[in-house]
Amino acid sequence: MTFFDMACRGCGARRVEPFLDLGDQPHCNRLIPERLAAIPEPKFPLRAGFCHDCTLVQIDHTIPKESMFSDYPYVSGTTRTLTEHFKETAARLSATFGLGPQDLVVDIGSNDGTALKAYQALGLRTLGVEPAANVATLALEAGVETLNRFFNEETAAVIRRDYGPAKLVTAAGVFFHLEELHSVCRGIQQLLAEDGVFSVQAIYLGGMVEKTAFDQIYHEHLCYYTLRSLQALLAQHGLEVFEVSVKPIHGGSLEAHIGHPGKRPVSPRVAEMLAEEARAGLGELATYQAFADRVWRLRDDLLAALHDQAARGRRVFAYSAPAKGATLLNAFGIGPDLVQCAVERAPLKFDHLIPGARIPIRDEAKTERPDAYLMLAWNFLDEFIVKERDFLRAGGEFIVPVPHVRVVGAEALAA
Ligand SMILES: [Zn+2]
Structure with a gap:
């Protein structure tokens, strides 16, 4: 058993055991202006661990709060x-x-x-x-x-x-x-x-x-x-x-x-x-190890769904670009080859790239519709289904990555 080289953020014990490694990732809120696309961004380990003493789950790497x-x-x-x-x-x-x-x-x-x-x-x-x-x-x-x-x-x-x-x-x-x-x-x-x-x-x-x-x-x-x-x-x-x-x-x-x-x-x-x-089982490491197994199953299922869209010549955009979207895209290795752009309503985000994944963010109002949207803000799915009923009725689809991968079409409107 190996532990992170750190004292637990909660209790100070040095028995924080890693259970999920999401790879090196850039700071997810630091959107990159497109004109600076040539400059590489710093990346930091994103790993979660479980403290055997106080049960606190935490990441080991701290980006200084000032930055x-x-x-x-x-x-x-x-x-x-x-x-x-x-x-x-x-x-x-x-x-x-x-x-x-x-x-x-x-x-x-x-x-x-x-x-x-x-x-x-x-x-x-x-x-x-x-x-x-x-x-x-x-x-x-x-x-x-x-x-x-x-x-x-x-x-x-x-x-x-x-x-x-x-x-x-x-x-x-x-x-x-x-x-x-x-x-x-x-x-x-x-x-x-x-x-x-x-x-x-x-x-x-x-x-x-x-x-x-x-x-x-x-x-x-x-x-x-x-x-x-x-x-x-x-x-x-x-x-x-x-x-x-x-x-x-x-x-x-x-x-x-x-x-x-x-x-x-x-x-x-x-x-x-x-x-x-x-x-x-929230006080046991095995629960978090099973959680990590499910994460990698999501990756396999989501990549299969995106490749399926590509094989059928369908274009996929991301529906909004929340911070958590960057974690998912970067952990799963999804870039512009599978998701061409992300549409947003927040003007501050236009003409920027999602960190790491380097997917461009476009003004939703000025961007044509794709064949399917990857639903990064999956927690608002019900709201989006109602809002985008015309898109779904016309054959559009939502690809929902979490809690499990599924493709939602017009049939969701009946529910
Ligand atoms: Zn602890």
Whole structure:
């Protein structure tokens, strides 16, 4: 048995065993302008391992956070589904925890401020912490007070001094990015008011395993949590999970509510979910080895489906170019010979290449229809089937890569 040459990001033990090697991959969010296509891009190992001590699943290679998050292309306000999700979350958490007008809400990784705006609308004091200068500026312009820095113990001390303790600290979709994980946890512990709540949302590893959603693995995501591994991390810093649930967003997201120990009753749901995780084998390496086997089966099936389209003279484009699409394309060795381009609606992505795979990204509105689309954003499939019903009725097809490879045509409209 060989281990990664690293201390576990969660518990510090040196028993993190690799189970999935997705090859050397470029930073998946760094789209390449077409005029720079001749310049090779740096690539880094993308491998996942399992800690035999605390069960945390993690990747071993860290791209320094400064190079990844100082200029970030993902702006949350652009996705309507997410905006709605933030509104719903703000209303629900404010009601559940009885937040009032003088209470402070701090959002870690606040992006363009979309999530905090939902709290502002409810009359709360808000503060964002966002390391990417370009999106922090957008938040400030939108009237959301934002500190342009990384959240850690030092930042927490500054906030506590200048704004007072926080009744609610939120971190949606960023907790697995955090390189300074332990400093972040200490910071949260110190920033929270006596009865304050830390609400975290992270990709749920249980959902990833269930759906074989290996394309959630990319360099930005250093850790992949179960309730058990999250609890083990937080316990080291005197924090207690008192409520937990799994939300459908992003194809399975863990939401945990955390506080100072003994300050709030621990929901029976916590013990139930730990038991479910044990039954699903999420604390055992063999489960992740089986997951890896399924990933390579997906590769074989997907390549067969793409070669079949090519043999029949059908053109295949990718439908949108999400970050996770790059993981899949690069891990499976899919390039422009099999998928000629990707169509997008986000103007920032036009006339760029998908990293590694070097597939050009085109304006959806100005690009003719192919015979089939590779559905990289497979978690939005139902939405796309409705939106593209005319395409499907005219003989177009969607090639869906995950959770298992299938080709969807007009028959899906009946369902
Ligand atoms: Zn560990």
